[in-house]
Structures are given as structure tokens and as C-alpha cells.
Amino acid sequence: MGSDTQQITGGSAGLPPVLRLSSINKRFGAVQANSNVSLDVAAGTVHGIVGENGAGKSTLVSILYAFYTADSGQIEIAGQPQQFKSSADAIKAGIGMVHQHFMLVPNFTVLENIVLGHETSGNLATAKSKAAGELAALAEKYGLDVDLDAVVQDLPVGLQQRVEILKALYRGAQILILDEPTGVLTPQETEQLFEILKALRAQGVTILLITHKLKEIMAITDAVSVMRGGEMVAHLATQDTSPRQLAELMVGRPVLLDVGYSPPTPADICLEAENISLVQAGSTKLDRLSFSVRSGEILGVAGVSGNGQSELLEVLSGIRPLSSGTLTINGHAISADNPAGPSEIKALGLAHVPEDRHAMGLVLPFTAAESAVLGYEDDVQLGSAVYFSPEALNRHCARLMAEFDVRPASPELKSNLFSGGNQQKLVLAREISSAPNILLVGQPTRGVDIGAIEFIHKQLLRLRDTGCAIILVSVELDEILSLSDRVMVMNAGQNMGIIERSDASTQTVGLMMAGVTDAEVRQ
Amino acid sequence: MNNAILPRWVDIFLLPAINLLAALCVAGIIIALIGENPFTALVVMLKGAFVYHGGLGYTLYYTTNFIFTGLAVAVAFHAMLFNIGGEGQAMMGGLGVGLVAIALDPFLPPVLVVLLGICAAAALGGLWGIIPGWLQARRGSHIVITTIMFNFIASSVMVWLLAGMLMNPGQMSPETRSFAEGVGLAQLHVIAGWFGVEMTRSPLNLSFPIALMVSCAVWWLIWRTRLGYIIRATGHSERAAIYAGHDPARIIMIAMAISGALAGMMALNEILGVQGRVILNFTSGYGFTGIAVALMGRNHPVGILFASLLFGALYQGGAELDFEFQSITREMVLMIQGLIILFSGALAYMFNPVIERIYLRLTQQEQADG
Numbered sequence: 001m002g003s004d005t006q007q008i009t010g011g012s013a014g015l016p017p018v019l020r021l022s023s024i025n026k027r028f029g030a031v032q033a034n035s036n037v038s039l040d041v042a043a044g045t046v047h048g049i050v051g052e053n054g055a056g057k058s059t060l061v062s063i064l065y066a067f068y069t070a071d072s073g074q075i076e077i078a079g080q081p082q083q084f085k086s087s088a089d090a091i092k093a094g095i096g097m098v099h100q101h102f103m104l105v106p107n108f109t110v111l112e113n114i115v116l117g118h119e120t121s122g123n124l125a126t127a128k129s130k131a132a133g134e135l136a137a138l139a140e141k142y143g144l145d146v147d148l149d150a151v152v153q154d155l156p157v158g159l160q161q162r163v164e165i166l167k168a169l170y171r172g173a174q175i176l177i178l179d180e181p182t183g184v185l186t187p188q189e190t191e192q193l194f195e196i197l198k199a200l201r202a203q204g205v206t207i208l209l210i211t212h213k214l215k216e217i218m219a220i221t222d223a224v225s226v227m228r229g230g231e232m233v234a235h236l237a238t239q240d241t242s243p244r245q246l247a248e249l250m251v252g253r254p255v256l257l258d259v260g261y262s263p264p265t266p267a268d269i270c271l272e273a274e275n276i277s278l279v280q281a282g283s284t285k286l287d288r289l290s291f292s293v294r295s296g297e298i299l300g301v302a303g304v305s306g307n308g309q310s311e312l313l314e315v316l317s318g319i320r321p322l323s324s325g326t327l328t329i330n331g332h333a334i335s336a337d338n339p340a341g342p343s344e345i346k347a348l349g350l351a352h353v354p355e356d357r358h359a360m361g362l363v364l365p366f367t368a369a370e371s372a373v374l375g376y377e378d379d380v381q382l383g384s385a386v387y388f389s390p391e392a393l394n395r396h397c398a399r400l401m402a403e404f405d406v407r408p409a410s411p412e413l414k415s416n417l418f419s420g421g422n423q424q425k426l427v428l429a430r431e432i433s434s435a436p437n438i439l440l441v442g443q444p445t446r447g448v449d450i451g452a453i454e455f456i457h458k459q460l461l462r463l464r465d466t467g468c469a470i471i472l473v474s475v476e477l478d479e480i481l482s483l484s485d486r487v488m489v490m491n492a493g494q495n496m497g498i499i500e501r502s503d504a505s506t507q508t509v510g511l512m513m514a515g516v517t518d519a520e521v522r523q
Numbered sequence: 524m525n526n527a528i529l530p531r532w533v534d535i536f537l538l539p540a541i542n543l544l545a546a547l548c549v550a551g552i553i554i555a556l557i558g559e560n561p562f563t564a565l566v567v568m569l570k571g572a573f574v575y576h577g578g579l580g581y582t583l584y585y586t587t588n589f590i591f592t593g594l595a596v597a598v599a600f601h602a603m604l605f606n607i608g609g610e611g612q613a614m615m616g617g618l619g620v621g622l623v624a625i626a627l628d629p630f631l632p633p634v635l636v637v638l639l640g641i642c643a644a645a646a647l648g649g650l651w652g653i654i655p656g657w658l659q660a661r662r663g664s665h666i667v668i669t670t671i672m673f674n675f676i677a678s679s680v681m682v683w684l685l686a687g688m689l690m691n692p693g694q695m696s697p698e699t700r701s702f703a704e705g706v707g708l709a710q711l712h713v714i715a716g717w718f719g720v721e722m723t724r725s726p727l728n729l730s731f732p733i734a735l736m737v738s739c740a741v742w743w744l745i746w747r748t749r750l751g752y753i754i755r756a757t758g759h760s761e762r763a764a765i766y767a768g769h770d771p772a773r774i775i776m777i778a779m780a781i782s783g784a785l786a787g788m789m790a791l792n793e794i795l796g797v798q799g800r801v802i803l804n805f806t807s808g809y810g811f812t813g814i815a816v817a818l819m820g821r822n823h824p825v826g827i828l829f830a831s832l833l834f835g836a837l838y839q840g841g842a843e844l845d846f847e848f849q850s851i852t853r854e855m856v857l858m859i860q861g862l863i864i865l866f867s868g869a870l871a872y873m874f875n876p877v878i879e880r881i882y883l884r885l886t887q888q889e890q891a892d893g
Contacts, residue, residue, distance in 0.1 A: 029883065319765055343768030352766070360766040363759045374756065375767035377749050386748050 016079040018043035018206050019064075019175055024073035026059055033059040034070070035230045041175070041223075043078075046197060046207045048217040048238070051227030052250055052449040053420050057210050060227070061177055064208075065097050066090045077175070096173025098164045100180045106153035110146055111135070114167045131170070138169055143199045157304070158189035165196065169205075176200065177208045182216060186304050187477065187510030194220050214243040215478070226250055251450045259457040262465075264485045266294035270469050271316070271350075271438050276325035278311050278493075285311040287493040288325065295437060298460065298470040299498075300484025302477060302509050308493035309473045310355055313442045316471065317352040318345035329438065346375065351431040353424075355442030355473065361427040362415045369397035369411035372430050404429035405455060421452025428456060432463060439463060442473045457483060477506060477513075491515040529875075529882060535826060539819050539867060541874050543833070546866035550859040557850050564844060564851065571843025572836035578843070580712070580725025586835030587727075587792045590734040592813025593831055594741050595786035597822040599652075599666075601745055602778035603758035608655060608670030609786040610810030611677030612648040616787025618681065619647030620794045621689065621801035624702040633705035640706075641791060648787015649780040651677060656779025660772035666779075674810070685803050698802040708733075708796045728796030737788065738824040744781075754778050786810060815868030830867075837863060 017040040026034040034056045041047045051057045062068045064075065066084035075082045077093050084090050087097075104113050111128055114135060121127040132148055139145060146155075146162050155163070161181060168176055178197075182190045197207055197220060209221060217224050218238065226234045226249040234249050247255045271293045278286035286308050293299045303309050314320045316327070321339040329348045334340045340348075354360040362371040373382060373393060382396065383389035397411035404425045406418070415423065424444065431439065441460065445453045460483060464470055474480050480487055487504045489496040489512035497518025499508065511521050551561035572582045592609045599606035606612075620640040628636050655669035685697040692700075708729040715722040745751040757764040757774040764771050793805045816834055820826030841856035866873075 317766075318768075341768060341770075342766060346768060354766055356762070359760055359762045361763070363756050363763050365759050366756070370752065374763060377752060377767070383749075386750065388747055388749055388752055390747070 016076075017041055018078055019208075020074075020076040020079075021060070021064070022074045022076070024060065024063060024075075025071045026056075026063060026068060027071055032230050034063070037073070037227070037230075037232050039225055039232065039235070041206055041208060043206055044201060044204045045222040046201055046209055046220050048209045048211065048221035048224040049227060050211060050214065050217055050224060050246055050250060052212065053447045054449075055227040055250070056230040057227055058179070059230075061097075061179060061208075061210055064090065065095060065177065091171050091173070094172055094174035095177065096165075096168025096171060096175065097177045098161065098168060098179065098181060100183060102160050102164055104152045104160060104163060107151060109149050109151055110155075110163050110166075111148040113152055113163060114148075114170050118171055135166065135170060138166065142169065142196065142203060142205075144169075144196060156189075157184045158186075158192060161185070161193065162196070165200075173205070175206045175208065177210065179210045180212070181209070182211070182213065183475065184305050186513045187506050188514055190216070214246050217246065218243060228252055247450055253451075255450050255454060259454065259461060259482060261461065261482060264297045264464060266297040266485070267467065268295055269293070270295050270330050271471070272328040273316075274326045274328075276315060276327055277323045278308075278315055278320060279323045280311075280320075285493050286315060286322075289490075289493075289495045291488055291495060291498060293438070293469040293471055295469050296464060296467045297485040298464050298472055298483055300480035300487045301471060301473040301490060302480045302487055302513060303475070303490035304513050305475045307490045307513075309475075309490055310442070311493070312490070313352070313355060313440055313471075313473055316345075316440055317350065317354075318342040342375070346434075349436050350438040350440065351434050351436035352440040353427050353431050353442060353444060355446070357420075357423055357427050362423055364414070364416035366415050367412050368401070368406075368415055368418065368426060369393040371415040372397040372400055372411070372426060374430070376430065376434060400426065400429040400433060403433075404459070419449065419452075420447035421449045421456075424448050424456060425452060428459060432459065436468060438469045438471070440471050440473075443475065444472070445474070445476065445479060477509060480504075481506070481509070489513055489518075497521075529879060533878060533882065535821055535823075538871075538874060538878060539821075539826075539830070541878070542819070542867040542871060543863065545874070546859075546863040549866075550862050553858070554851070554855075557855075559848055559850055564848065567847050568840030568844055569836075570840075571847075572840035575843065577723040577725045578839055580723060580727040581842075582832070582835045582839040583731055584725060584727045584792070584797075584835070585838040586831045587731045587734045587796075588789050588809040589812060589816045589831035589834045590738060590827060591789040591792070592786055592810050593816030593820060593827040594738060594824065595652075595782045595784075595810075596813045596817035597820070597824070597827060598741060598745070598754075598785060599778055599782035600817060600822050601751075601758050602754045602775060603761075604656070604659070604666050604775060604778060604782070606652065606655075606670055606779065606782050606786075607667055607814065608652065608673045608783070608810070609789075609813045610806050610808070611670070611674035612651040612783040612786035613789040613806045613810045614677040614681050615651040615783075616644035616648035617790035617794045617801050617805055618684065619643030619645075619787065620790050621699050624706050625689070625699055628703035628706050633703065633707075636703075636706045637708065637795060640795060641788070644787045644790045644794075645784035646787075648790075649784035652779040652781075652783020652786070653776050656776040659779075660775040681803060685801065689801070691800075696802075699800045701800045706795075707799050708791060710796065726797045728792065730792035730796045733788075733791060735828075737785065738828055741785070742824040750777070786813070812864065815864040818871045819867040834860075834863075 019041040021037060021039040024034050024037040037060055049057050059068065063070045066087050066089055082093055111132060115127055115131045119127040120130055135148060144162055144166050146159060146166060152160060152163065181193060185193060200207060211217060221238045224236050224238050224241065225232055226246060228250055269292045274290050275288045276286060277284065277288055301309055301312065315322050318341045322336055324336055327334040329345060329350055332348050358364060363374060370393065373396065382392045394411040398409065401409040406422050406425045444456050460470060472480065472483060481504055485501055486498055487509060488498045489509055491513060496512040499518055508521050512518060554561040554564050571578050573579050592613065595609050596606055620643060623640045623643040624636055627639065651673055655666055655673055658664040658669050659666040682697065689699045691698060710726060710728040712722040712724050753769050753774055756767065757769065757771050761771045764774065789809060794801055798805065812834060816827055816830045820830040837860055841860060844851050845853050845856050
């Protein structure tokens with residue numbers, strides 16, 4: 001791959017890059033997380049780093065922010081070699097970080113959060129008033145509008161992220177690292193974030209954007225570096241590349257970005273929800289949802305993470321009992337007075353690929369063979385009524401692995417030693433092999449490499465064509481739009497409307513995700 | 524990423540050995556400080572445990588207690604429950620044996636009384652485990668707290684009964700009357716005598732082979748049955764168990780019942796094998812030491828077997844130390860035992876990071892050389 005590598009210097013030819021990483025190596029046990037990674041970032045640009053999960057992006061960023069120390073290699077900022085001992089040193093050198101999961105104290109105000117750890121005076125009131133002045137100036141300069149006295153937990157996610165950015169700038173960041181910043185945002189909020197990033201760039205701030213979404217790379221970056229298997233495989237100017245080329249570089253082989261969707265042939269309704277609600281500890285998680293799914297179709301459920309999709313999956317699969325309303329699964333009515341648990345619902349022909357495969361879908365310390373029967377232990381072919389035959393378990397697992405191309409195909413290997421994509425394939429194999437006529441799928445491709453995504457999407461479409469009804473919950477809007485026959489959008493536990501595939505554009509769905517009903521969108 | 528670094532043999536054999544060595548070093552320093560030769564002391568201990576007449580019998584007799592209480596802790600641990608209540612559960616097991624024996628030995632043949640007694644020991648021990656289990660599962664009371672409480676309750680119940688209703692009439696000590704002739708588990712030297720084999724007298728009895736069989740049964744339960752699978756799944760990830768359609772509350776109660784039953788069976792050794800009556804405080808801390816045994820044995824029946832043997836040897840060899848040296852008192856021996864429990868139980872993973880680093884350096888060097 002070395003021959004593909006092409007050095008780019010952006011608009012600042014002649015000047016030293018504001019950030020230069022040379023031959024960074026980092027090893028965890030047997031895993032070489034970063035191997036001879038070099039990177040030049042030109043001042044005042046937005047530089048993207050793409051790569052699949054496990055490609056070493058997070059490790060690289062953690063080294064830059066001094067969470068880890070590199071085994072070897074050098075970091076230079078504006079031509080000056082750096083020796084970071086802790087994150088405090090990195091901050092001093094002008095590096096700011098916005099984490100994927102925000103590091104804010106929810107019951108503090110915006111101002112208190114920004115001052116936290118950077119108090120200029122022992123007297124909090126003095127420190128706050130001093131900071132307030134500086135922040136007002138910063139907010140003005142970069143167009144970052146936030147109410148400093150608002151309590152963070154009351155703010156929408158997009159604004160919380162803005163607080164994080166402001167916090168980094170307040171600490172003097174000249175190089176801002178954003179780790180998967182759009183995972184929790186609606187498309188409109190993403191647009192606003194990009195506006196902010198452009199304003200920052202115009203003011204000379206350098207931005208390092210870590211993402212796996214190629215669309216965003218194309219939309220906002222000036223240059224992009226691709227990582228694969230711990231190595232930098234390419235440095236490219238964004239204008240000279242395409243999503244297809246980036247995807248190929250990330251995977252190391254040609255990939256199909258389009259899974260080959262074909263129109264469905266839906267049959268009878270097999271799952272129907274009428275006004276189902278879930279109230280937990282006084283807060284309404286699901287608010288009178290009604291929808292139905294037919295055999296042979298995929299109903300996509302879109303929404304910003306945390307708007308009730310997880311709860312919906314748990315209610316439909318029987319993990320949580322619903323508070324009111326009626327759920328009819330293959331003619332069997334379930335309500336608050338007549339609840340059904342996960343095993344009863346499974347017996348009705350519903351299978352569930354859970355969102356969180358680490359905590360739910362698999363038991364990580366179990367062997368793959370053991371994880372491959374989770375929830376299906378009663379299958380008598382696995383031994384006798386009490387006895388579990390290890391040979392039968394291994395045979396069963398080997399068959400699933402062959403069918404779903406799980407690698408390595410070793411049933412005795414511990415579940416946590418498989419890659420995300422292979423873990424997901426194993427869960428999918430287990431659930432599909434139970435021959436369900438309704439399949440719930442939560443975040444099927446979260447933390448899954450592109451190659452496996454392709455495979456999983458094809459499997460879902462194939463299953464649909466055999467007459468299974470699929471409810472697909474995902475925060476990846478592209479995934480919803482490319483697979484679903486109909487799309488339901490959730491906001492604050494409510495159904496914002498169900499739209500046909502033909503009407504579902506990023507724009508429409510994005511507005512609905514933000515809480516606009518489909519009727520209002522049409523107006 | 525951190526858990527997979529060390530190979531199994533390091534975790535199972537090397538680390539416990541290093542812990543043991545560290546404990547012996549500290550104990551040796553203390554023995555040297557009071558003016559005795561630590562190496563002579565070690566030799567006396569080893570000879571006392573394995574070589575002297577009857578030493579091995581005593582060692583295995585103690586081992587039996589530790590196997591039962593160690594297995595009890597391990598089974599609960601596979602469901603991620605920390606059962607500190609082995610002591611109380613063992614007491615209740617003894618009470619079960621006693622009640623059955625005293626109520627039935629005038630009417631039933633001894634063999635039947637013994638069999639029923641064994642069942643009663645498991646049942647009452649199990650009951651004493653299932654109540655804290657229920658409180659944890661359905662009421663959210665932490666199992667560590669409740670099992671400790673239940674030790675105190677069991678202890679009080681024993682005092683109340685043994686100094687009252689069950690006390691042998693016409694006697695002043697808090698114990699029941701002796702069971703009828705033949706109600707008990709034969710001691711192995713007696714059995715050997717039936718075959719004309721001479722064996723040194725020791726309290727080692729049929730409970731020991733029973734303990735070995737129970738170890739196999741526990742291994743089979745945990746790694747070869749559906750129930751064991753579900754217990755382990757619940758222990759590793761409660762959400763995965765719920766997702767799979769199991770009720771964790773039910774599993775917690777089942778695991779605690781099995782755990783309590785195993786602890787209760789410790790009474791077989793003490794009550795049926797040796798005393799022939801129920802006495803106060805026959806558990807003398809074996810229930811607590813079971814925690815260290817399980818930790819050192821990595822919650823695996825084979826590991827527990829070895830750890831039990833170690834602790835058995837320590838008890839027996841320790842008694843020998845006390846006997847042989849003027850300056851080494853009973854308290855000194857308790858301290859050495861305490862050190863071993865400290866290093867191999869409470870500090871079981873203290874040397875992990877160091878070993879990990881050394882191991883990594885060695886393997887990396889190997890790769891570089893290769």
C-alpha cells in the first residue's frame with residue numbers, strides 16, 4: 001500500500017504542518033494497534049481519519065491526547081517535538097478533544113462545566129464571572145451560541161456537543177479532535193455542527209475528524225487519511241477521492257456500497273402494536289405507539305439514539321412488560337394484564353438480534369459454541385433433558401459458522417475474541433436459524449466492518465424475501481433508508497409517522513427525527 | 524484485552540504458587556524474628572501434615588471440610604454471588620443432621636437415618652442459602668450483608684437450641700445427646716480394619732470420598748448441564764440471561780440453594796463422621812476459609828481440591844508446629860494460616876500485573892529472537 005501513499009500539504013505549502021506524527025507504534029499484548037503510523041496535518045484544515053473498527057483510529061487519537069504513551073515514534077506540534085506525560089500536557093500544547101461520549105456533569109450549568117478543572121481563582125464566583133467574559137468573546141468569534149446559565153442535562157445533545165467544543169476552545173485548543181461526533185445527532189444537527197467546524201477553520205483552528213461515515217468526510221474535510229489494520233494506508237486530498245475509493249482502502253478490497261434492494265411482496269400482518277406505552281420510574285419511554293408489520297417486509301425504525309427505540313425492541317421481545325396498549329404477535333394478544341416474557345414471545349415465532357451484543361447478544365467469556373445456543377438451550381438435540389453435550393454444541397456452532405461465514409470458524413474460541421462483525425454474524429446466525437417469522441434487529445452493523453455490513457444486509461434482504469417480517473432499528477440513517485420498505489420515525493417515545501420508502505429522504509426523515517410529524521413535513 | 528494475556532497454566536498454577544510462596548516468606552521472616560529457624564519449622568509442618576503417624580489422615584479430614592465449603596462459595600460465585608454465609612449454612616446443616624438423627628434413630632435402621640441425615644444437612648443448609656438468595660433476588664438486599672447476618676442468626680439459633688430444647692438432659696455442656704450406635708459415617712481406619720489392613724487412627728471418614736464425588740458432581744453441574752450453563756450465563760451477564768428468557772431472580776435462588784446445600788454438607792464430616800452428636804461451634808471458621816479456598820482454586824473443583832489439600836495440610840502441620848516448638852504458640856500458627864489466606868485469598872491477584880509484564884517481555888523477546 002505504501003506506493004499509494006501520497007503526501008498532501010493542503011494550502012500551507014512551505015510551512016511545517018501544525019501537527020506531525022512520525023512512525024508511531026503502539027502494541028497491546030499480541031495486538032499491534034498502531035504500526036509505523038505517520039500523519040501530517042496542515043494548519044487551518046479539517047483533516048479526516050477514516051477506518052473500520054479496530055483499525056487503530058482510537059488508539060492513535062488516545063496517543064495524541066496522551067491517554068496512552070506510544071512505544072516509539074514522535075509527535076511534533078508546529079515543528080516542536082512534544083513529550084506528553086498526561087492529557088494536561090496535550091491540552092497545554094493546544095490540543096482539545098471532544099469525545100464520542102460527552103464528559104459533562106449533567107447537573108452543572110454550562111458555565112460550571114466549562115470552568116471545571118480550569119478554575120482561575122479559588123473563589124468560584126470570581127472564576128465564573130471571569131470565565132463568562134472570555135466565553136462570550138469566544139462564542140462571538142466562532143458563532144457558538146449557548147446559554148451559559150443553562151443546566152447541561154436540559155440541553156439537547158447538539159448543544160451539549162457545542163459546550164464540549166467551547167470547553168476545548170476555552171482551554172486554548174488550536175487543534176480540535178472530534179471522535180465520531182455525529183453519532184448522536186440528527187441530520188440537521190449534523191449540518192449545524194459542520195457550519196461550526198467551517199467557522200472554526202476560517203478562524204485558523206485545525207480540526208481532526210475521526211469518523212466511519214464516508215459521506216461526512218466528503219462533505220467537510222480538506223484532506224483524509226485512511227487507516228487499516230493499525231497502519232496508515234493512504235493520505236488523500238478530499239477533492240481527489242470518492243466514497244468508493246475510501247471504502248476500498250478501508251477494507252482492502254472492492255466493496256458493494258449498494259446492497260441490491262428489490263421491492264417487497266408483503267403478505268398478512270403478523271405483528272401489530274396498538275397504543276403501546278412504556279412508563280418507567282415515572283418517565284414515559286414509549287408513548288402510545290401504533291404500527292403494524294406484514295410478512296415479507298422490512299419496517300425501519302429511525303430516530304436519534306435514546307428516543308425510545310431500545311425500549312421498543314425490549315417491549316416487543318418481552319424483556320420489559322408494556323404499561324398499556326395491546327401487542328398482537330401472530331394472532332396472540334399481549335397486554336399489561338396478559339404479559340408474555342422473552343421465552344413465550346420467542347415461542348410465538350419472534351427472534352431478536354439485540355442492540356447490545358456484548359451485554360445481551362453474547363456472553364463474552366463463553367465459547368462461541370456456548371454463545372451460539374443462548375436463548376435456545378432447550379433444544380433437545382444438544383444433549384438430554386439436563387445434559388449439554390459439548391460435541392453437540394460444537395457441531396451446532398460449526399454449522400452456523402459455515403452458513404454465515406463466521407471467522408475464525410472455531411466453536412471453542414471465546415466469544416470476546418471474535419471481531420465485532422463476526423460476533424454479529426454469529427448472533428444473526430443463531431436467531432435466523434430458529435426460522436422466525438418476525439425478526440427484530442437492533443443496530444445490526446454497529447461496530448461492524450464494511451465487509452460484514454455487506455453480508456449482514458444481504459442476509460436481512462434474503463430473509464425478508466423468504467416471508468419474514470423484519471423490524472430494523474438503527475441510528476444509521478443510511479442503513480434504514482437503503483433496507484427499509486417503510487420507515488417509522490421515533491422522537492421522545494412517540495411515533496412521528498410511518499412513510500413509504502419512496503417518500504423517505506434524508507431531509508424528511510431528519511425533520512421527523514427532530515420531532516416534526518409527517519403531516520407537518522408534507523405541508 | 525487485559526484478560527486474555529496470560530495463558531491458563533499461569534493463572535491456575537503459577538500465580539497460586541507465587542502467592543503461597545509470598546505468604547511463606549512473610550511467615551518465615553516472622554518465625555526468624557522470634558528466634559526459630561523457619562526452614563526447620565517448614566520441615567516440621569510438612570512432616571506433621573504428611574509423614575508422621577496419622578498426619579495424612581488428619582490432613583485429609585480437614586481437607587474434606589474445605590472441599591465442601593470451597594465448592595459452596597464457587598457455585599455461588601459462578602452466578603456472581605458472593606456467599607459469605609458458608610459458616611451459618613454449615614451450622615444449619617449440622618442442625619439438620621442432628622434433628623433427623625435424634626428424632627428417628629430409635630425407630631429406623633442406622634443406614635436410613637444417615638441417608639436422611641445427609642439429605643437434611645443439604646436441605647437445611649440450602650434453606651439457609653435460599654433465604655438470602657430470595658432477599659437479593661426479590662428485594663435487592665445485598666447478598667454479602669444478608670449472608671453475614673444469617674451467620675449470626677444461625678449461631679444464635681444453635682446456642683438457643685443446644686443450650687435449651689436439644690441439650691442432653693442431665694448435662695451442662697451445650698450439645699445434644701449422642702446418636703444411636705451405628706448412626707454415623709465410618710472412619711476409614713475402621714473400614715480398613717474390616718479388610719484386615721492396619722491404618723493409623725484418624726478422624727478421616729467416609730465424608731472424604733463423598734466430598735470427592737460431590738466435586739465431580741459440581742463440575743458436571745456447572746460445565747455439562749443446562750442449569751449450569753444458565754447459572755454461568757446469569758453470572759457473566761444478567762442482561763444476556765434475561766434476553767435468553769431466564770429469570771435471574773430464580774437462578775439466583777437456585778444457585779444459593781445449591782451453594783447452601785454444599786456448605787451444609789460439611790456437617791457430614793464433623794457431625795456424622797467424628798462427633799456423633801451436635802456440638803456448638805463445630806464449624807470453627809471452615810465456612811469462612813472456604814472463601815479463600817474457592818479464590819485460590821479459581822472456582823474450579825480441581826483447583827478447590829488442591830487448595831483444600833493445602834489448607835488441610837496447613838491446619839494439621841500448624842498443630843504440629845504448636846506442639847514441637849515452645850516459642851511457636853497456637854496464635855502464631857493462626858497467624859501463619861491468616862497470612863496464607865491473605866495472600867492467596869484477599870490478595871489473590873496482587874502479583875498479576877507484575878507476572879503479566881514479565882510474561883509479555885519474555886514472549887516478545889521470543890518473537891524477536893524467533
